[in-house]
Amino acid sequence: MSSAQQTATWELQTRQLLLPKLDHEVAECEDFIAEDAETCRFAVTDGATEAFDARNWARRLAQNWVQTHTALTAEDFREWVANEGRELHDSWNSLNLSWYSEEKARTGSFAALVGVELDFKTYSPSWKAIALGDSCLLYCRNGSLLKSLPLSRPENFNSAPVLVASDASMHETSMTSVVIDSGNCNNGDVLLLLSDAMACWFLERFEKGDLDPNELLKTKEDHELKRLFDDERLAGRMRNDDLAVLRIELISGE
Amino acid sequence: MYSAQITRANPTCIVLLIDQSGSMSDPFSGDSSRKKADFVAEVVNHTLHDLVIRCTKTEEVRNYYYISVIGYGRNVSTCFSAELGARQMVPISQVADYPLQVKSSYKRVSDGAGGWVEIPVRYPVWIHPAADGKTPMCDALRKVKDILEHWLKDHPHGFPPTVLHLTDGESSDGDPDEIGQQIMSLGTDDGAVLLFNCHISSRRAGKIEYPTEEASLPDGFARSLFQISSRLPPNFLSAAAQLGVNVVEGSRGFVFNGDPSSIVQFYEIGTSLTGMTPYRWMDDDRRTELA
Numbered sequence: 001m002s003s004a005q006q007t008a009t010w011e012l013q014t015r016q017l018l019l020p021k022l023d024h025e026v027a028e029c030e031d032f033i034a035e036d037a038e039t040c041r042f043a044v045t046d047g048a049t050e051a052f053d054a055r056n057w058a059r060r061l062a063q064n065w066v067q068t069h070t071a072l073t074a075e076d077f078r079e080w081v082a083n084e085g086r087e088l089h090d091s092w093n094s095l096n097l098s099w100y101s102e103e104k105a106r107t108g109s110f111a112a113l114v115g116v117e118l119d120f121k122t123y124s125p126s127w128k129a130i131a132l133g134d135s136c137l138l139y140c141r142n143g144s145l146l147k148s149l150p151l152s153r154p155e156n157f158n159s160a161p162v163l164v165a166s167d168a169s170m171h172e173t174s175m176t177s178v179v180i181d182s183g184n185c186n187n188g189d190v191l192l193l194l195s196d197a198m199a200c201w202f203l204e205r206f207e208k209g210d211l212d213p214n215e216l217l218k219t220k221e222d223h224e225l226k227r228l229f230d231d232e233r234l235a236g237r238m239r240n241d242d243l244a245v246l247r248i249e250l251i252s253g254e
Numbered sequence: 255m256y257s258a259q260i261t262r263a264n265p266t267c268i269v270l271l272i273d274q275s276g277s278m279s280d281p282f283s284g285d286s287s288r289k290k291a292d293f294v295a296e297v298v299n300h301t302l303h304d305l306v307i308r309c310t311k312t313e314e315v316r317n318y319y320y321i322s323v324i325g326y327g328r329n330v331s332t333c334f335s336a337e338l339g340a341r342q343m344v345p346i347s348q349v350a351d352y353p354l355q356v357k358s359s360y361k362r363v364s365d366g367a368g369g370w371v372e373i374p375v376r377y378p379v380w381i382h383p384a385a386d387g388k389t390p391m392c393d394a395l396r397k398v399k400d401i402l403e404h405w406l407k408d409h410p411h412g413f414p415p416t417v418l419h420l421t422d423g424e425s426s427d428g429d430p431d432e433i434g435q436q437i438m439s440l441g442t443d444d445g446a447v448l449l450f451n452c453h454i455s456s457r458r459a460g461k462i463e464y465p466t467e468e469a470s471l472p473d474g475f476a477r478s479l480f481q482i483s484s485r486l487p488p489n490f491l492s493a494a495a496q497l498g499v500n501v502v503e504g505s506r507g508f509v510f511n512g513d514p515s516s517i518v519q520f521y522e523i524g525t526s527l528t529g530m531t532p533y534r535w536m537d538d539d540r541r542t543e544l545a
Contacts, residue, residue: 021261023261023263049311050308052310052312053312054312055312095313097313098313098350098351099353099356099376099378100306100307100310100315100350101310101312101313102376103303103307103310103375103376104307104310104312106373106375240259
């Protein structure tokens, strides 16, 4: 899905792609993409497969984070997550759960989140990002990878990242892993918000330099990308996981 | 190898093989108030609980695992009973739905703000302690081989089956080496069947955990179990390391003269499969107390 948003002098061209694990239904996909033109916020979240109600938690985080105006600081993020977590847990109260669902719910839900806010209101346009987990922002300029966060190397991806927990009692330790970064925007810059399997694959491509991932996402049709990523997952070159890609290209009107 | 993704379409199986001979009613690790059979039943029930919780997706349990729990003593048979009793291999969703009972209790946990809160917890029970008869280890391993052969016919491409064998003594029906080797020669495209052995002792004898060489072992019995213990694949090594267990490449899935703490870790490592973070159901305080 592609769209274009216009600010005073900047146009944002965005493209989304969401694919469930191989042999899974779209309704089972636990990755989410959200964007909001008013706040100029964009997010990708990835619900932890093993967690309780991970799909709802990931969706809630993505959709609500792009709509909120909370400051991009670790303190505000922690408070915002605690509120969202409380509301999620409250939504479980009316459920009549089996012993195993009750046990699972007790540990709460978990998801990775990466979000970015673009600011074109100032003379010098800028971006600011926040991330917890292994969903990543890859910031590209002139076809090169300028920055990747919170993870920057393919070998950094493992099966036990610190995630956004819905249970606030875990925040004391988990929130210390929040990564916040910022920078200036240039005409033609491309931001990729990616869930973990995709981010790992893109970072490998950048390291090998064997293709331009930006061009790939810009020029290929959705069905071509789906075939490519299905083949990569089938061949084991990409982990068989849900895949989320949000590509944002910044085009200056001046 | 040992990297196949475990999915509903491509599940794996786990066999828990438990010595239920008469000697399992002896006190454990010098504690006269606790029998070995009681402790093993508790750990097996916790392990099944953990496996169910791992497969729970909100209100559904997905069949990533198929489970067999075989006991041997007076006879060799499944430890499941009631609704689960007639089958050797049970999908994890049915294990979830048919515990014999679900006990309720409270557990003290941190409230994240420096205090403590008590939360309700559930302890399902699938197996009760049993200790009677001799130690027909060879018969039991033959039964396991039979179960695995049936499984592998239908699942030739998945993550290989894992067999976690716990015993407190020597086989009473012969040398288990041959049948053990036969089990270890079975497998899928993704690797050979993993057979791990945990020997436990009533005495506080020096325990040996995950050795790499048989030269370090005290007697022929220990060496024979070592020979039928698979090397820990990298995923399992990583899980063991996360638990603070001293393992190296080449370590066998084998514990000799294990104490209660060794049993807990043996099941945690043995069910870590694809390298997932081990589920620590026992508090650190209690581990220290048991060690």
